[in-house]
Amino acid sequence: MMMPIAHRRSLRQITYALGPLVLSGCINMPSVQLPSFDTGAALQSREALLAGQPALSGSRAPADWWQLFNDSTLSSLESELNLNLDLQSALLRIEESRAQLGLVDAPRRPTLSASSGYSRSAISENSPTHRLGAPTEGQDMWSLGLQANWELDLWGHLRHLSEAAQAELKAAYYGRHALEVSVAADVARNYLLLRGVQAQTSLIEQNLQVARDLVRMADSRERNGIATRFDAAAARADVAGLKARLVQLNHQGDALMNALALLLGKPPRELDERLARASLPLMPSRLPIGVPSELARQRPDILQAEARLQAAVENIGAAKADFYPRISLTGGLGVQAFNLSDLGSWGSRNYSVGPTIYLPIFEGGRLRSQLALSKAHQRHAAVAYQQTVLRAWHEVDDALGTYASELKRHEQLELAVEQNEIALRVAQRSYQQGSESFTSVLVARRNLLASQGALSDCATASALAVVSLYRALGGGWSAQWHEEIVSARQA
Structure with a gap:
C-alpha cells in the first residue's frame, strides 16, 4: 500500500513553526510518540527579531544567496561547485539508484527469451529404453523456441x-x-574566513609600523637621557609579538586557501593568485529569509528524510505481500526435430502454456523476520525524519540569534575602537610632553589593537552568521530542482 497522498503532503508542511509532529496513515505504521512543541514563544521571538532587524525580510530566500555579498570572487568560486569530488560521487549514487530502480521494475513486466540448441546423443545398449526397442545409434536433435513469463503481482x-x-x-x-x-x-565560509584573516593581517601590519615608530622614539629618548632602557626594550618586545602574530596569520591564510582548493577539486596553491588579499565583503543590506511555512521545501535534507521514510513504508508492504502466493503466467512455443531440414515443418512444433503458483509454506521464520526488520527500519526512518526536522528548526533559530547578537556586538566594538583611538592619542601626546610613562603608551596601543582585532573578528563572524542562516534555510535549493526530481521519478 502506498503512503496516502494527504499524508505525504502533511510531511512536506512541517515547518519552522512546528506544531505536534504527526506521522500516521501508513500501512500498520507503528505508533511513534513524537513530542509536541510550544511554538508560541518561538513565533513571538522570531517576529520580534524581524521587527528589530531591518535587513531581514520575509520574501523568498534566493537560491544563489552568496550573491548578496556582491563579491565577484566569491560568486566565481561558487560557480565551480560541480568540480567538488563529493558532489561528483553524489551524482554517481543517483546513477546507482536509477539503475537499481530499473532492476526492481524489470520483474513487473513480461519477459521474453529465445533459445536454440543442437545435440547428438546415443543411449547405452544396457539401458531399459534399448531393451524396449530404442535404437542405440547416435541421433541429432535440433530445437528452436520462445519462452515468455509474467508475474501477475x-x-x-x-x-x-x-x-x-x-x-x-x-x-x-x-x-x-x-x-x-x-x-x-563551506566555500562561502572558508572564503569569508580567509578575508577575515587577511583583514587581521593588514591590521597587524599597520600596528607593526606604529610599533616600529615607537621603538625609534624610545631609542631617541633613551639616547637623550629622557627615557630608560625599559621603554626601548618594551617597544622591541611589542614588535616581536606582532611579527609572531603575523607569521601565524599567514599560515592560517595559506591553510584556508588550500581548503578552498580542496572543496573545488583543485591541487594545493592553485587558487593562491585568485585569492590575493582583498577586503572582507560588506554585509548585505537586505536578507530575504522566506516564511516559516516554506522551511520544509527549502531544505532538501528534510525531503530526503521524507523519501527514505516513504521507502521504508513501501518495504513493509512488500514484506507483507511476500506471505501470499505468487502467480505467474508462463508459455513456450518452438520447434524440435531430428533433422535440421525438418524444423520448418508443422509437425515439429511444440508449445506449453499455463499458470505457475508459488506458495510459501515453511520458511524457517524468514518471512516474519523480514517483516519485523522492515518495520524496524520504518520506525528508524520516522525518528530520523523527526530528528532532521527538529534539527532544522534549531539551526534556523540559532542562526537568527547569532546574526542579531553579532550586529549588536559590532556596534559596541566600533565604540570601543573609537575610544581606544582617543586614549592612544592622549597617551602619546602626554608621553612626548613627559607627563606620562612609556607604559601608558604601550597599554593604550595594545588596547587599541585588541579592540581593532575584536572588531575585525566580529565583522567576519557577522558574515559567517549570514552563511549559517542560509545553510539552515537550505540556501541553494530551488523549486526547479524539485521539478527535476519529480520528472526523473516519472521517467
Whole structure:
C-alpha cells in the first residue's frame, strides 16, 4: 500500500513553526510518540527579531544567496561547485539508484527469451529404453523456441518494491542537493574566513609600523637621557609579538586557501593568485529569509528524510505481500526435430502454456523476520525524519540569534575602537610632553589593537552568521530542482 497522498503532503508542511509532529496513515505504521512543541514563544521571538532587524525580510530566500555579498570572487568560486569530488560521487549514487530502480521494475513486466540448441546423443545398449526397442545409434536433435513469463503481482509485492526504489531514487537526488547546499556554504565560509584573516593581517601590519615608530622614539629618548632602557626594550618586545602574530596569520591564510582548493577539486596553491588579499565583503543590506511555512521545501535534507521514510513504508508492504502466493503466467512455443531440414515443418512444433503458483509454506521464520526488520527500519526512518526536522528548526533559530547578537556586538566594538583611538592619542601626546610613562603608551596601543582585532573578528563572524542562516534555510535549493526530481521519478 502506498503512503496516502494527504499524508505525504502533511510531511512536506512541517515547518519552522512546528506544531505536534504527526506521522500516521501508513500501512500498520507503528505508533511513534513524537513530542509536541510550544511554538508560541518561538513565533513571538522570531517576529520580534524581524521587527528589530531591518535587513531581514520575509520574501523568498534566493537560491544563489552568496550573491548578496556582491563579491565577484566569491560568486566565481561558487560557480565551480560541480568540480567538488563529493558532489561528483553524489551524482554517481543517483546513477546507482536509477539503475537499481530499473532492476526492481524489470520483474513487473513480461519477459521474453529465445533459445536454440543442437545435440547428438546415443543411449547405452544396457539401458531399459534399448531393451524396449530404442535404437542405440547416435541421433541429432535440433530445437528452436520462445519462452515468455509474467508475474501477475496480485498482492502488490513487486509494486511495493518499485515504489520503495523510486523513493530511494528521490532520496538520492535530494541527498545530492543537500550536499550541494552544504558545499556552497563551506566555500562561502572558508572564503569569508580567509578575508577575515587577511583583514587581521593588514591590521597587524599597520600596528607593526606604529610599533616600529615607537621603538625609534624610545631609542631617541633613551639616547637623550629622557627615557630608560625599559621603554626601548618594551617597544622591541611589542614588535616581536606582532611579527609572531603575523607569521601565524599567514599560515592560517595559506591553510584556508588550500581548503578552498580542496572543496573545488583543485591541487594545493592553485587558487593562491585568485585569492590575493582583498577586503572582507560588506554585509548585505537586505536578507530575504522566506516564511516559516516554506522551511520544509527549502531544505532538501528534510525531503530526503521524507523519501527514505516513504521507502521504508513501501518495504513493509512488500514484506507483507511476500506471505501470499505468487502467480505467474508462463508459455513456450518452438520447434524440435531430428533433422535440421525438418524444423520448418508443422509437425515439429511444440508449445506449453499455463499458470505457475508459488506458495510459501515453511520458511524457517524468514518471512516474519523480514517483516519485523522492515518495520524496524520504518520506525528508524520516522525518528530520523523527526530528528532532521527538529534539527532544522534549531539551526534556523540559532542562526537568527547569532546574526542579531553579532550586529549588536559590532556596534559596541566600533565604540570601543573609537575610544581606544582617543586614549592612544592622549597617551602619546602626554608621553612626548613627559607627563606620562612609556607604559601608558604601550597599554593604550595594545588596547587599541585588541579592540581593532575584536572588531575585525566580529565583522567576519557577522558574515559567517549570514552563511549559517542560509545553510539552515537550505540556501541553494530551488523549486526547479524539485521539478527535476519529480520528472526523473516519472521517467
